[in-house]
Amino acid sequence: MEKDKTLPSVGTDMQTWINKAATLIEALPYIQSLAGKTVVIKYGGNAMVNDELKSSVMDDIALLKSVGINPVLVHGGGPDISNMLKTLNVESRFENGLRVTDAKVMSVAQMVLVGKTNKEIVSYLGQKGVKAIGICGIDGHLIECEKLTEDANGNPIDVGFVGKIKRINTKVISTLANDEYIPVVAPIGVGSDGESYNINADTVAAEIAVALKAEKLMTLTDVEGVKGILPDGSEQVFPVLTESDIHEMIENGVITGGMIPKVNGCLDTIRRGVGRAHIIDGRIPHSILLEIFTGKGIGTMIVQEKKPYFEGEKI
Numbered sequence: 001m002e003k004d005k006t007l008p009s010v011g012t013d014m015q016t017w018i019n020k021a022a023t024l025i026e027a028l029p030y031i032q033s034l035a036g037k038t039v040v041i042k043y044g045g046n047a048m049v050n051d052e053l054k055s056s057v058m059d060d061i062a063l064l065k066s067v068g069i070n071p072v073l074v075h076g077g078g079p080d081i082s083n084m085l086k087t088l089n090v091e092s093r094f095e096n097g098l099r100v101t102d103a104k105v106m107s108v109a110q111m112v113l114v115g116k117t118n119k120e121i122v123s124y125l126g127q128k129g130v131k132a133i134g135i136c137g138i139d140g141h142l143i144e145c146e147k148l149t150e151d152a153n154g155n156p157i158d159v160g161f162v163g164k165i166k167r168i169n170t171k172v173i174s175t176l177a178n179d180e181y182i183p184v185v186a187p188i189g190v191g192s193d194g195e196s197y198n199i200n201a202d203t204v205a206a207e208i209a210v211a212l213k214a215e216k217l218m219t220l221t222d223v224e225g226v227k228g229i230l231p232d233g234s235e236q237v238f239p240v241l242t243e244s245d246i247h248e249m250i251e252n253g254v255i256t257g258g259m260i261p262k263v264n265g266c267l268d269t270i271r272r273g274v275g276r277a278h279i280i281d282g283r284i285p286h287s288i289l290l291e292i293f294t295g296k297g298i299g300t301m302i303v304q305e306k307k308p309y310f311e312g313e314k315i
Contacts, residue, residue, distance in 0.1 A: 041074070048079070073121065074208060075186065144167040185204065217278070220282030
């Protein structure tokens with residue numbers, strides 16, 4: 001007598017667990033493809049100041065490390081610096097989007113970024129069951145830099161102790177990341193004279209990703225991804241963009257304004273050896289996992305050309 005091949009019915013609770021199992025299975029080929037590879041994450045925006053989002057980001061990073069991926073976290077800390085400067089009655093101002101950093105402001109910035117923000121992140125990750133070590137560009141001459149003297153357009157500027165990166169010495173990060181640790185990097189560099197310099201965290205993350213030949217550079221922002229205005233006037237978030245897509249969209253006025261330097265910065269990193277660059281919305285819980293481990297993703301992934309990690313990946 002032939003056995004009944006009808007699957008048993010399941011209740012609502014069991015179906016919920018089955019759906020969770022299906023999510024894990026969807027993530028499996030991505031985990032296998034990224035095992036042993038480096039993912040550089042730039043952490044900033046609302047995800048740094050909202051406690052719920054902060055916990056979500058730390059969960060995501062802890063999970064990456066636990067499944068054999070090597071995350072490297074680079075953080076900002078502008079609001080923390082501003083709050084401390086206000087507390088100490090130290091004047092602060094900006095020029096061309098850069099904080100004018102005299103000796104007093106630099107001292108406060110280094111104290112806050114290295115001594116407060118960095119160590120809070122390390123502690124948070126420790127609470128998630130993983131080992132993190134906080135460092136800055138001074139440690140092991142990780143980030144060698146010089147004084148920034150020109151803006152993005154080549155015009156002369158003087159904003160004090162703000163640095164331009166000359167070289168990333170990767171040995172410290174590689175030694176930690178390839179072992180059981182998560183490097184947490186504060187964006188302070190060191191000059192040839194031993195002077196400390198404040199550096200834009202996006203720039204630090206990009207240069208570290210290039211130096212490590214990272215598989216991914218992920219930038220957590222307060223926007224949904226790369227948006228553009230379509231011919232009918234509607235706005236759209238583009239899930240995947242190639243280099244040729246971006247050139248065409250900029251030329252046609254689809255990508256405009258402040259998004260242009262963001263996408264050009266991503267293009268620069270993938271031209272220099274980073275596998276994929278991602279601009280994602282850090283305001284959404286578990287945005288890192290949603291982008292890395294699901295077929296649909298979240299935000300925008302930028303690649304030179306569409307090359308799947310595994311057969312069947314839809315990009």
